[in-house]
Amino acid sequence: MSTPADLREWIALLEREGELVRVSPEVDPYLEVTEIVDRTVRADGPALFFENPKGASHPLLINQFGTERRMCLAFGVSSLDDAAAKLGSVLEMQPPEGLVDKVRGLKKLKSIADSRPKTVSRAAHHDVILTGDDVNLDLLPIQHCWPGDPAPFITLPAVITHDPSTGTRNVGMYRMQKLDSRSTAMHWQLHKDGRMDYLATDGRLEVAVALGLDPVSAYSASAPLPKHIDEFMLAGFLKGEPVELVPGRTIGIEVPANAEIVLEGYVEQGDLTLEGPFGDHTGYYSAAEPFPVFHVTAMTMRSDAIYPSIVVGKPPAEDAWLGKATERIFLPAIRMSVPEIVDYDLPVAGAFHNCVIVSIRKSFPGQPQKVMHAIWGLGLLSLTKSVVVVDEHVDVHDYEEVFFRVTANVDPKRDVLLTEGPLDHLDHAPTRQFYGGKMGIDATHKGVDEGTREWPEEIVMSDEIKALVDGRWSEYGIGRSSDGANGQSERSLRQLLRR
């Protein structure tokens, strides 16, 4: 399956699949859109295309990523694990044996080579070019998301910068508070690569913001890649074709040719504004803090440009599936560093940084603690507040089972590790911002070599009796089997949250 080439192809696909509803009455981007979207997301409802946002000249697309099915449609896969497997097959490449292996290996290498973005000369968003005083963010239906927000926020951008010393590109998704019709704040959090680019300049840093991309490129902006890896390369790899870029009109940054809208401009050292509060994915308002001002020097767009948005708030919200995509896609890469990891889950209710549940193939005492420390040392996972470790046969996505293991297998005095380290920028619980306590819970089985009594045997029905009951099930006249024999249903946000 291929992935949509641009936002329009994506919208057409969603419509064909019955996954998008057009809303024609005038709807206010001031809070009203949020309330509609919040109810729709919680009901696993469709993507919404608001044709007449009040006070704006352009329509608004939202909830494009709000279900597992739409996420899979976006990536052209039948399960997010398939997208992960593609990356895994490249990461785990072995020296080829025989001709068939060599050909397969070459194909994989070609898929990496073909992922590099390529420069083209034409872009549909060059239809309208507004520069200087003509730049006008008021044309866009920028949402004022929550009652306590001080202003509207651009919420689904791909923000592009280059490291001033190495020139490497960074693409990130950072909210942008509208300050006036030609400037916004740039919410580069402490641990993010975008902020590093900003801090590395002693003067001006050019910035481009692309809005309304194909769904894989839009997702890639949120992917937690190491600083030296280009997010558009990941997008190209996942799409199976390169992201096409065009030179910016007023700055030396290339931008995706398929964007609906591009904002070009700059930030400057020392030019800060008080940003926030903002109702964020933690479920609380983040504190107002100083962040750089982004001055927009040019705004280019298709004449009928579609403005994309997302609402974050108390989980579950639409960003849950962006996070789940990252969880799945990055599993093979995590396993490269911590090979005993079988699977992991970042519960949506844990706002991603608050909790990681990880299953491991345990073969020596202290291994769960080793894995906890490894997670606290891995990229943005290092900000994780609590890590729960279970044995390999435990399904980390089944929170009831995990709860069972935590309550049954843990001696709190022996198995809870308390330590400290860096915490997420938005974590409001620690006494100090950015730094505080971390908890690891070892819910694995313990052996006598770990100084415990003999571990009891777990109750499991024999395979023979299971097969017998499977074979006779319809005979009993009970109906639907409790193990989901009627087929696996789609996981909903509500199930992810288990509430």
Ligand SMILES: Cc1cc2nc3c(=O)[nH]c(=O)nc-3n(C[C@H](O)[C@H](O)[C@H](O)COP(=O)(O)O)c2cc1C
């Ligand atoms: C909808 C959404 C909004 C986000 N908003 C922000 C934000 O305002 N600031 C921020 O630093 N990270 C934000 N993130 C997370 C970053 O996009 C993510 O950590 C990304 O990997 C950062 O890229 P970087 O490390 O290359 O800077 C957001 C993620 C999503 C999905």
